[in-house]
Amino acid sequence: MKPFVHQLFIEQSPAVLSAPLAGVTDAAYQRILFECGAPVVSTEMIPSAALALHPAAATKILQWQHQVHPINAQVYGTCPEQIATTLRLIEPYRPDTIDINMGCPARKIVRNGSGLALMNDLPRATKILRAARQATDGPLSIKIRLGIIPGEMSAVAFAQMAESEGADFITVHGRYRTSYSVPADWAGIAAVKAAVSIPVIGNGDIFSAEDARRLLDQTGCNGVMIARGILGDPWLPYRVHRFLRTGILPPEPTLAERFRVFSRHMDYLFELKGERRAGFIFRKHAAWYLKGFPNIVHFRRQLFTISRPEQFYGIVKDILESYRRVAID
Ligand SMILES: Cc1cc2nc3c(=O)[nH]c(=O)nc-3n(C[C@H](O)[C@H](O)[C@H](O)COP(=O)(O)O)c2cc1C
Structure with missing residues (x-):
């Protein structure tokens, strides 16, 4: 097991990650989350097409250098070569782990065949992960949803693909291409967890330490990822982590x-x-x-x-x- 993966899933288990949030987790909020004790902070989605074409943009996008660790750098794209190029460009900025987005449903992302569109195209997703795996020896994950159309779960096939292509862990958002008004399907996450032996992080509808405990109990996941819960509450990941480790919830900030x-x-x-x-x-x-x-x-x-x-x-x-x-x- 790679040192950071060991740290995440053995030493600090259960893992608590704050999620990548486009338009929110920029370098400023990454730093705030880090200072408030979040165990692992994520970047916004990094566009591989733009970086591969304009490598100089890396310095602007990757401003976390030397400030925030551990950091999960999330990349998206549809071209395996561009993803590989981006991973090589990112490497000098020392991300602790790299994630490939395969779950974003935003129209401008899906239109180009990236994000959630990849869950319609297992062969392309496989090529992307393979190219990524060849580009970095560091910890690598994919972030997926349960599938696209409600009830038609493709996440198990994607998780198994990720495991056989050498991903170190996966994150599963327990939704299809549905709005937030539909509750996250934690039973679906449990089915994915049961199908692979690499660590699985569960995501969806965690707004408190108790929610995180319930998700872990119901799914058997190795960790949780918190997204909307961190909006205006950068203390939440630390408090959730302490609660999961000790059973004691640190007080709310004054x-x-x-x-x-x-x-x-x-x-x-x-x-x-x-x-x-x-x-x-x-x-x-x-x-x-x-x-x-x-x-x-x-x-x-x-x-x-x-x-x-x-x-x-x-x-x-x-x-x-x-x-x-x-x-x-
Ligand atoms: C404003 C916003 C931006 C998001 N941006 C990203 C993103 O860049 N990458 C990603 O993988 N997911 C993104 N997501 C999805 C979240 O990471 C997460 O999977 C989802 O919100 C479910 O978790 P929650 O119920 O804890 O919010 C975004 C969600 C929101 C609300």
Whole structure:
């Protein structure tokens, strides 16, 4: 077993990974997750077609270098050679593990034959994984769904293919090409787990430590991946991990800690993306961080109208001050 795979599935078992989330897990949020104790952080999806054609883009996309480890770098594409080229380009940035996306249902990804479209094309998926396996000796996985059409499960065949092509583990999102309103099918994940002997990570509908425990109990998986649960809650992977290891759930972060991290996230984003883009991206995160906070509507409205870091700091200060007043009152 490769050292990182051993670390993930033996030393730190059960594994807890925070998921790749396009438009969310950029270098700024990767760093925040890492600082909040997430055991393994994922990148956004890395486009192999773009990287293979413009290798210089690697430095811009792969900004986690030396900052965030362990990191799971996720790549997508439809051409085995481009995937292999991308893996070689990524190697100097020292990803701890590399994942090939075979489950993204977004139209612009599927239209080009990548992501979930690959689950309609086992021979191509096999060639992609084979090319990837030849390009790297490091830990390698695929992330799949149960299949495309509900009830027509192809995940078992894909998992077995992955095992025979030398993947070190797989991640299974327990859905077909269905919306989030349909609950994740954990029994489907269990069927995949039972069909292979490489480690399987279960994904879908984990929003708490108890959810993670139940998924592991019901599927026999070797770990969990948390996706929407990390929106506005970068502490969740650490808390889930501690709970699974010790049975004790660490306390929720205090209000002050939430705002500290919220502000730091903002700093990283401004540093990384520049004023205009950072402001735009941060509003999305702000809404997630502030979800469920009492008396926040007025501040949230303000956050949505501003773009410069000083304005953000001013509002965050006002929010904290108002909460302090409430606590004193
Ligand atoms: C905003 C958003 C972006 C996503 N981006 C990716 C991605 O880049 N790669 C990927 O494999 N899955 C992506 N997913 C899917 C998640 O990783 C995960 O498989 C799915 O949300 C189910 O997990 P959950 O129920 O914990 O959210 C994305 C999901 C969301 C909501």
